[in-house]
Amino acid sequence: MEGWLTAWTKRALLEVQTYVRLLGAVGRALVTPPFYVHDVVEQFDAIGVGSLTVVVLTGGFTGAVLALQSGFTLDQFGARAVVGRLVSASMVKELGPVLTALMVSGRVGSGIAAELGSMAVTDQIDALRAFGTDPVRKLAVPRILAGVGMVPVLTVIADAVGIAGGWAVATSQLHVASSVYWNSVVEGLVIQDVWMGLIKPFVLGFVIVSVGCHVGLRTTGGTQGVGRATTHAVVAASVAVLAVDFFLTKLIISLLY
């Protein structure tokens, strides 16, 4: 039991150490040449545009179900008219950033781990180094930039579609007037909420993609290893998203509110 615990701790510490070292290398690569601009553009397209459909669907249905659930709860207090406030506050502060991040973890985190992982087990990463290319600059940096750049955009889209989904339910199912809904949406948001909703996805995007790159680049053990890496990246990124979201929320509340 004890031996198992020490072995586990050692492995975990080693993992954290290599992750931190990757972050250091990324930091250096961001401020010194060479830059692989073409790869950055490619990744913005792959990560951002590629995730649009799933994020729109997630946002839309979440906003709709939010309106539906809170509508009937609010009825008990005769407060059906403030459903917009509830939808907008929950979407913008919490559900938009977190659900978008979780969907991106599933779609992008796994994709990055699988792609980099299969490059690692087929010696392509070593081949890059043999050709004088730093894999961190060529592979990790463009993906991380795209993650940090695109997850906030995707989150804003999810928020907007979610509020629109709430509107659709509020007007059609709950018989709340359109103008009442929209007034309530705006009332529900203070400027701090907007900040919170915008800061979160930058951090979460960074977390998802850097975890995916870390897991992918470290892959060993052939095709089986790639499968393991993919699962591992999604699980690690999703848990990290929820944990980081909690601490970030606490931090932002203490700083802004």
Next chain:
Amino acid sequence: MNLRTPRSPELEEALGPGAPIVVFDRVSLAFDDQVVLDQVSFTVIVGHTKIILGASGAGKSTILKLVLGLICPDSGVVWVNGERVDQLSEAQLMAVRTDLGMVFQEGALFDSLTVRENVGYKLYEETDLPLDDVNRRVEEVLGFVGLAEYIDRMPSELSGGQRRRVAIARAMAIKPRILLYDEPTTGLDPITGLSIDNEIIKLRDLEDVSSILVTHQLRDAFYIATHAAVRQDGQVTIVPAPPEKADQAEFIMLRDGRIVFEGSASELRRSGDEYLRTFLS
């Protein structure tokens, strides 16, 4: 187009004919508890071929990765092209690797890039040569390996032998001084294997490339050691090599992390060692 890194006159003289271009001095390496190389020493002479034999898992690929500086030895010294690669930082290694071409086991082609982009990778991405020059060089080397018409294919659309030949084209495109081949003919049919052997001979004899060849195909190893490429009236032909030339190819046999045999093809054939005999038969 001169792609070789410039050398100082002193280094040029020090690494002239007969000089060692790769030196391993008592190199040891272990992964966790598993000892892969134990005090391995050998040298590769400029323009010669070193052929490394050994069962799978003997540490052959590891030796090539040490030459490239992709991994670092636990102890010992590795000299490549006048530099101690065991001591250099990753940034300094980039300069050394400019003179090295590596044909990875299974090719390691970039599967998101076309054959053209693979072969010209280094020239497109890491140099500022004019695009026309790069394209010409890529077409030239693909011509050498007989794959000119496959230039716009993806690696996944090629057969195993074609992929291996693209990997050779990619390694030679940068005109390296040293070429490293990791089992270039393993798993190929004899005819494709022979065409790859001929490429290796041509690079050694006509381009003056020093090489390290890892293989466990003895047939290919002996063929490469005992043949030479000559240019006659603009035509390149492969002919049996004179004995003194054949002796320039040195064989190393690795077993359990140690060198158990070192010598020429004829010495290897005559050897009475039991392990060698089972390996040869």
